[in-house]
Amino acid sequence: MDAFKVDAKGRLSIPQEIREQFSIESGDLFFVKADSEHATIHFAKAQNPFDGPAQHAIAEYHTGRTRSLEEYAADRGINLDDE
Incomplete structure (x- = not known):
């Protein structure tokens, strides 16, 4: 001690x-x-409760396992131009 x-x-x-x-x-x-x-x-x-998920997201980005929002939306048939 x-x-x-x-x-x-x-x-x-x-x-x-x-x-x-x-x-x-x-x-x-x-x-x-x-x-x-x-x-x-x-x-x-x-x-900070967001530190863990943020570190995971950064690691995924560095390994190339991420997609843009546009790619994600296109895969699911979502039109991002709709209002």
Whole structure:
């Protein structure tokens, strides 16, 4: 278990080893939950729910397994010029 101090502005410095282990970068958002009964504070790194699908889409694009909207519509008989 690591120990670290709170600075004069109330900030904690997370040790580099922990930042690397959890891929914590400057500007990351965290949820904080205080448990006064057990004198603990829990931190959870916020995750963007769109990151996973976006990474998958980018990987598909790089492998060439994507189609344009026009190609997709044509395969399904959809006319994109309809209003």
